[in-house]
Amino acid sequence: xxxxxxxxxxxxxxxxxxxxxxxxxxxxxxxxxxxxxxxxxxxxxxxxxxxxxxxxxxxxxxxxxxxxxxxxxxxxxxxxxxxxxxxxxxxxxxxxxxxxxxxxxxxxxxxxxxxxxxxxxxxxxxxxxxxxxxxxxxxxxxxxxxxxxxxxxxxxxxxxxxxxxxxxxxxxxxxxxxxxxxxxxxxxxxxxxxxxxxxxxxxxxxxxxxxxxxxx
Numbered sequence: 001x002x003x004x005x006x007x008x009x010x011x012x013x014x015x016x017x018x019x020x021x022x023x024x025x026x027x028x029x030x031x032x033x034x035x036x037x038x039x040x041x042x043x044x045x046x047x048x049x050x051x052x053x054x055x056x057x058x059x060x061x062x063x064x065x066x067x068x069x070x071x072x073x074x075x076x077x078x079x080x081x082x083x084x085x086x087x088x089x090x091x092x093x094x095x096x097x098x099x100x101x102x103x104x105x106x107x108x109x110x111x112x113x114x115x116x117x118x119x120x121x122x123x124x125x126x127x128x129x130x131x132x133x134x135x136x137x138x139x140x141x142x143x144x145x146x147x148x149x150x151x152x153x154x155x156x157x158x159x160x161x162x163x164x165x166x167x168x169x170x171x172x173x174x175x176x177x178x179x180x181x182x183x184x185x186x187x188x189x190x191x192x193x194x195x196x197x198x199x200x201x202x203x204x205x206x207x208x209x210x211x212x213x214x215x216x
Contacts, residue, residue, distance in 0.1 A: 002029040003121055004049075008040050008067060009033070009056040009083075014106075018054060018083075018113075025114050037062030041070060049075055052120060055100070057084040057091060065098050072099035079120050096205060102126040123198060125205060153194060160187040165204050 005022055007030065009015040015033040022028050031050050034040035037059055044050070053071060057064035068080050081102035082095045092103050102125055104116050119126035153161065156177075163173045174184040192198065195206045 002027050003051045003117070004029055004031050005052045005054060005117070006031050006040070006044070006050040007033045007054045008035075008037065008059075008064075009054075010035055010059040011056075014056075021110055021113070022054075022117075025117070028117065036060070037064075037067040037070070040067060044075065050078060052079045052081055052117060054081050054083050057082055057086060057095065065094055068095060068098035068100050079124075081116060081120055081126065123202075125202060127201060127205065153191065157187055157191050157194075160184065161191060161203065161207065164188075164191075164200055165207060 005028055007015045007018050007022075009018070012033075012035055015035060019030045019033050022030050031048060032043055034043055038061065040053075041062075053067075055064050055067055059067075062070075064082060064084070068082070071078050071080055079102070080095075080098075080100040081104060082100045083104050083106055084091065085106050086092075087105055095103055102116055102120050104113065104126070108116075116126040159177060160173065163176055164170075168176065170184050170188070171181055174181045177184065188200075191203060195203055197203050197206050
């Protein structure tokens with residue numbers, strides 16, 4: 001069964017070009033395009049719910065942040081993949097906090113768009129290599145704590161997460177924690193399981209989404 005997609009972009013040419021491109025991808029179908037956030041809210045309904053919404057951020061009146069929050073409230077099963085010209089940390093993190101599970105720059109190539117959509121379907125999130133490295137290198141590790149209660153991490157796991165939200169390698173993290181690389185592997189496996197993620201970037205993303213990192 002094809003994965004259904006809706007495109008939301010206030011530039012009609014961009015939306016129609018994306019629609020034409022995605023229609024050529026195997027296993028994907030475009031339900032409709034919306035040229036504003038308001039149009040999306042009018043077109044989507046319980047008989048026409050897409051699997052993925054490709055969402056522009058900078059739109060008048062109802063921007064991508066507002067649309068994402070609206071979707072998460074009214075149609076929480078929809079996976080939001082932001083597609084934007086902005087590579088600013090604030091925009092990336094704000095979209096994460098609004099509920100987006102993917103962030104792609106508009107300058108990407110068609111094969112990366114296809115890869116991003118496949119990743120969203122198969123593993124639940126996607127961030128381009130640039131965005132992923134930008135997240136890891138810019139998240140402030142000092143804001144992480146265990147005050148949020150769920151998922152519950154022990155003190156050593158919290159220390160690991162703090163260090164993993166930096167540019168340090170796992171070997172360097174082991175040195176910082178005065179433990180063996182094998183022990184760090186154990187922390188990583190435990191944290192990944194508790195946060196239900198499969199990668200370091202996924203861990204950083206989850207840390208932001210559950211509120212243990214605040215946008216400056």
